[in-house]
Amino acid sequence: MAQNQFSLFKQKFFSSFFITQALGALNDNIYKSALLIFIAFRAGDELGLSSDLLNNIAAGLFILPFFIFSATAGQVAEKYEKSALIRKIKLLEITIMSLAVLGFFINNIWFLLGILFLMGFQSSLFGPIKYSILPQHLSDKELLGGNGMVEMGTFLSIIIGTVIGGMLIGFGDTGIQILCVLLLVVSITGYLSSRHIPQTPSAQADLKINWNPISETWKTFHYARTNRVVFLSILGISWFWFYGAVFLTQIPNFTKVSLNGNENVATMILATFSIGIGLGSALCEFLSGRKVELGLVPFGAIGMTWFALDIYFANPYSEFTGDLGALNFLIQEGAIRTLVNCAFVGIFGGFYIVPLYALVQERCEKNHLSRVIAGNNILNAFFMVIAALLAAVCLGNGMTIPQFFMLTAILNAVVALYIFTLIPEFLMRFLIWILINTIYRVKKSGIENIPEEGPCVVVSNHVSYVDALIIGGTVRRPIRFVMYHKIFKIPVLSFIFRTAKAIPIAGHKENPELLNKAMYQISEALDQGEVVCIFPEGKLTSDGEMNDFKSGIERILKETPVPVVPMALQGLWQSLFSRKTVNKLVDRVKRLRTKVRLVVGKPIPADEATKEQLYTIVSKLRNNKP
CATH class of the missing domain: 3.40.1130.10 (Glycerol-3-phosphate (1)-acyltransferase)
Known part of the structure; x- marks a missing residue:
């Protein structure tokens, strides 16, 4: 058994799996970021279409496969040996990235948008495996630390991929050529890493696959509801993705109109937020004594509300044009306060999300876990769509982005209180955790x-x-x-x-x-x-x-x-x-x-x-x- 979460990397399974999933997330975000910048600065004008419209189409195309394929993917992950499935999914990623290179070569935006749909499809296949494979290789005492490391790797990959993709597109044709090479190298490296993941037995080899995604999704949610704690934990996870989608989506415009910062400042804010989540995820094991500590969930929810509210109070205005670079922004009054708030929103988000994932893995029956994770992925996608729709309605009717952050913080407090009322165990564990740590x-x-x-x-x-x-x-x-x-x-x-x-x-x-x-x-x-x-x-x-x-x-x-x-x-x-x-x-x-x-x-x-x-x-x- 690993002495701590970092010593997990000495295990052949964990190091190989961590690299495989992190490189997958990295490739997703390099491509998505590059495509969105490509649309904003080149494709929109060439096609005569609004870049906002194309960006919304891109976001929808990436999320759509989670609704269509997740239920089937969960059953496949349950029925077949997982390491072989991962290798096949990574080979699919290499194929998709090869098509992406072709899309940039022929300069066809609709083709590139189709590739984004295929990437969503590939991610929907990998999602149920990502969390259901951990309990098959890690002991209960290693589960929280393993989840923390996976979450840290995922969010660091998101921010690194976002930065790299945006930067390379900014270098014109040379940047696109480097981008194409990088997409292929990362996908091939991910496949090579997946070959070292040990064999993982099927959870239910005799499972008969239901190819109807609607009926299977309904069946999965019906099963999840039989375990009240697991189902409400899934709702809590999906709320986190709603909350995270709000911040990740709105931070670029928030940086411009409320902080008067340019693209480099937006990247710095996004990096601070994502690094915070990674740090919070990594700290979970230290704070919880290597067990699934439900008391961290209310603690995380409190911090997510408090520091999001302070982002509003520190930046209530939205009347700037984005003139400041990173250095000039940092010397402005309130800049450090904003960065600290963004960091702590991410840190407390890590405290919130990691124990919930570990709880689902620990308390769900192992022969249903992949399907439950698949159902959770569908719900996550649904909540992210709701976040986008709510943002469109609120911001379209005169609400400023800081005000929208304040609304999200208040909603977070309401949702947290609702969940903790339904499951008093969270609040009970929080009180105990506070007692024995103060x-x-x-x-x-x-x-x-x-x-x-x-x-x-x-x-x-x-x-x-x-x-x-x-x-x-x-x-x-x-x-x-x-x-x-x-x-x-x-x-x-x-x-x-x-x-x-x-x-x-x-x-x-x-x-x-x-x-x-x-x-x-x-x-x-x-x-x-x-x-x-x-x-x-x-x-x-x-x-x-x-x-x-x-x-x-x-x-x-x-x-x-x-x-x-x-x-x-x-x-x-x-x-x-x-x-x-x-x-x-x-x-x-x-x-x-x-x-x-x-x-x-x-x-x-x-x-x-x-x-x-x-x-x-x-x-x-x-x-x-x-």
Whole structure:
């Protein structure tokens, strides 16, 4: 297993796949950028047609194949071995690029627009493979980092391709000749890289392909809706592409009329935005502790709204003519603020999108993943079309581009709140993520002792009101916590505990009915293969020392014999939410950034686990020094 996301490049699969997909994105954007500039400065006048009309035709031709072919492409990716499919798709790319060279040679704009449709077709074939192949080669712990690297490579390829394509067309006939050579070299190099991608078994070899794209698309969405979290994550991904399309499309004109910048400034703004997305994507693994951290999604949504709003507040006017070059622009008041805003819109966009892709890959059944990704690609294309239509309506009726950015930021907040209301798990994970990354500095050891799958009971000492949050935010697998009912009902924490499906419990003398109900829920959760965590002391420590373990753990193991994983929390007695009494102000301040350590021991078979033995093991783990 890779030590971090960058060490993934040591794997033959990942390095080969990363280069293949990045070069594909690079070629797409070199050609698209070159064609759009070609239309704007040469083809429009020659044909006597509006360059805006031709550019809209070009955008439509590239997106159209995603609606027509994605459903079929998803089935093909599911049915056949993926590495061979990738090689065939890359050979198709070489053929298409050869036709593109011919199109530039004969100087036929309609032929070149047809090539753009073929490129959209090729991209629609590769799309379902791009994300469904990762879970077949990467472990769950590598999935988030792998997605982050793929997103980073994609957006860096987008900006590099956009810059190169535009620059080469600007050099006239010589630039076009260099462009043609580059298109062929990049496509051939991508094919050679694809030959090193290891064989990837078919996910469903007996799948019967439905060639009707309409009925298959409907069937795919119907299946995706059976998993509510996956479906709403797909909607969240598609919203990101709506949001991104707004910025990538409007930034050139925004640069001209609101920043008074020329083409070089527009390129700098686009580069800042795309590099931000790449950086945010790369940072996801570092911020999440190598697990799919849903808490980053609300964090990303907040940043996407905040910094987009500030772009409006920093540049509310739209009355310039684009006279400034890059250096002159940078010395203007507010220029750095705008660049920082664009960078952070991209960074928080990376925080938002990468966990959503990883979540879909992790929670969707593997034999349906390619089709679900294909359905997502269709929805992405639909949302991008909606973004273009909304821009046409708003800007055509007098709204300025900064105002349109503000509207998009507000819509982003509304969409985020809607999704997080439907799936409280996102907000719950965000609150936990904030807690363990601000108030506490959590380190962990022995976390690999928790089984990757199957039922088990986790036992721990009980030090503070937020023990469950520390453990739940650190362990990869979802955990059902059993906790004293009065802690379960604490305001704010109650929302988190309910969303995480914690199980409230009480003593036999206090509430025998609640106790019996809790025991039934524990048994049911273990039967379903879940992880259940209990605090056998039955109450918080009042002096920092452990209390004796009660017999509830033995009753649980008697009814449902599963392995027991002992763990211990260190340092929480000094923290803000323990029962320790602190009078001095300086000591209270120190409690705000407490160093906490979670130490996990090896699993113990159910027939060997007694309350006395577990107490002894947890005590040793509690006193274990780093």
